[in-house]
Amino acid sequence: MMNTSKTCIIDDDEIFVIVAKKIMKVAGFSEEVTNFKNGKDAIDFFRENITNATIIPDMVFLDLNMPLMDGWDFLDALDQLDLPKKVKVFIFTSSIDPKDEKRSQDYSIVERFIEKPLTMQKLKLISESEETES
Amino acid sequence: MQNKQSGNSEFNDLSYKNIIDGADIGTWVWNFQTNKITYNEKWASILGYTLNELKPLNTDTWKKLAHPDDVEKVISSLNNYLDGKSEYYECRFRMKHKEGHWLWILDKGKIITDENNGEAKIMTGMHLDVTEKMQLQEDVMKQTAFQKLLLKIASTYINVNLDEVDSIIQQSLKEMAEFVHADRAYIFSYDFQSSSTSNTFEWCAEGISPEIDNLQLLSMDSVPHWVSKHLRGQPLYIPDVNALPDDGPLGLRAILEPQGIQSLITIPMIHEDDLLGFVGFDFVRDPYELSEKEITLLTLFSNMLVNIQDRKNKDLKLNSFLSITQNQNEKLKHFAHILSHNIRSHSSNISMILALISDEYPELHEFQLIRLLNTASDKLSETIRHLNKVILINTSSPEKLTSLNLHDIIEHTIRTLSYMAKNEGVTIENNVPSDTIVKGVESYLDSILMNLITNGIKYCSDERESYVTLYIEEVNNHLVICVEDNGLGINLEKNRDKIFGMYKTFHEHPDSRGIGLFITKNQIEAMGGKIEVESEVGKGSIFKIYLPHDEYK
Secondary structure, eight states, rough: OOHHHHHEEEEEEHHHHHHHHHHHHHHHHOEEEEEEHHHHOOOOOOHTTTTTTTOOSSEEESSSOOSOOOOHHHHHHHHSOOOSSEEEEEEEEEEOHHHHHHTTTTTTTEEEEEEESSOOOHHHHHHHHHHHOO | OOTTTOOSSOOOOOOHHHHHHTTTEEEEEEEEETEEEEEEEHHHHHOOOOTTGGOSSSTHHHHBBBBBTTTTHHHHHHHHHHHHSSSSEEEEEEEOTSSSOOOEEEEEEEEEEETOOOOOOEEEEEEOOOOOHHHHHHHHHHHHHHHHHHHHHHHHHTTTOOOGHHHHHHHHHHHHHHHHHHHHEEEEEEEETTTTEEOOOOEEEOOOOGGGGGGGGGEEEOOOHHHHHHHHOEEEEOOOGGGSSSOOSSSSSHGGGGOOOSSSEEEEEEEEEEEEEEEEEOSSSSSOOOOHHHHHHHHHHHHHHHHHHHHHHHHHHHHHHHHHHHHHHHHHHHHHOOOOOHHHHHHHHHHHHHHHHHOOGGGGGGGEEEEEHHHHHHHHHHHHHHHHHHHHHHHHHOOEEEEEEEHHHHHHHHHHHHHHHHTTTTTEEEOTTOOOOEEEEEHHHHHHHHHHHHHHTTOTTTOOOOOOOOEEEEEETTEEEEEEOOOOOHHHHHHHTTTTTOOOOOSTTOOOOOOOHHHHHHHHHHHHHHEEEEEEEETEEEEEEEEOOOOOO
């Protein structure tokens, strides 16, 4: 499971971020993992670095329920940006509402809708599908 | 009335004259030759006059006293008779009494012809005062019309929509007022807490100025006559304000006279001993005397007003309860979602941490406490999964019901469970006809059948050949799916309330979670159905699922 990509976790749940980062490290999932605690901070970062393809992450693990700017608002804002490269968004959520999953399908940038918790198994599935693609 | 010796005096028979005078009958004799007319004294006294006062007496005398609208009617009746179109002359018309009021007069007459040549000589006639009779007739007609009007109002009250109540009350006030020729009709409400009264509805005839804006939150002390009468349940009725005694600056007359009111009636509106207010009618242009019957009917109207307002209040209360319930329901749904989401986040974090720990430090698994922690975390996740399932069934928008082949779904479930059934030695029989179509949500029906059949297998009895049989019944147009077993059974006397509750188990079994029947019940209810159970300990159970009855074969 080797990957040279950059991943960004957008989640207000500190424990999730810490543990997810550890799991990713153990799994060797991504060469660099950054995080933002809400959609607002993340979109600001995207806007500031919109021309810099090396800084913009390849993958985004996005939570839905967040303060300031939630996952949906982030997706809408991201949609407005002219991204310098392909970015894949994976929604990671504790939501059990099937409406949320349905809604996520309206965003072409969303690669997959995944229920928490994050496990090795799920990470493996993601990187496997990435490898077959590339 | 022929008189053989008729000549100068038409009434030379004294006894005859006496009879007529004593019978309150006015008479007239019209001589065609002289075109002169003679009246008896009674003719004049019916109208309050003496003959002397009415001089000159001629054929036009009656016309001066007759109601102008009726003169033509009299003449045409007379002409009809003179032309031979009727056997005698008869007419009812109004004449003015000396005191100014109108009387109804029945006038009848006949021609007396000359015996020798058959020539019309004189015409005799009589006047009868039929005012009372006419009044009575008029009263009856008016009351009938009044009752009809009330009936009409009552029927509009019955089916009125909540938001139309006010306009229909307004309309009926107008109709009632116009009927009794009132110039103003109104409803007041009493508020005994603030000791005030307010005008809530008002109708005014043309040219009468509305007062409703000036009549808000009046102190009850300013209308003591109203309040005291109404508290006794009686109407306040003043037939003639001018006839009231002068009872000082705070008296009734002092209140009514400046408003130009001549007559007035106000009727209390009482609901179950509570005085709510009153409905009233003012007569400004002319005084109006209400009959007892009319007052009774107005009281009936007041009762109708009480009823419709009571109904409106009840409806409003009901609506507010309904919206409170809906509101609470929404809040609960929201709460359930937040709760399930938040608890899930934490429990998934815990399981992530535990997974990471056992990955990084496999040797920790030797410790019992760590193993227990893992078990607790798994159970927590499972419980939350169950909870979420229930929450989803209850809070997500209802799934669309589709037509499903019940037989096939059961077959599929039986196949899935065949291994388990074989292990436990339980025979599963599907007696549902192959063309049975039900309306439902496929995933729910799957889960319901899976759960009930699994229960039948899990809780089979070791003492006999065990079976689970599925069949359908029809009860009052409902399709009922029956799942019958001869297993352990449940003591329903003790557990009827609990059987479909959450986390209730009735037998010891390693897989018992007490969640299955709870979810089953929720799923059935989400499809608009219900579930019932018959059970006896040691004999077995029958679970009956009632599904919405429309369009099944």
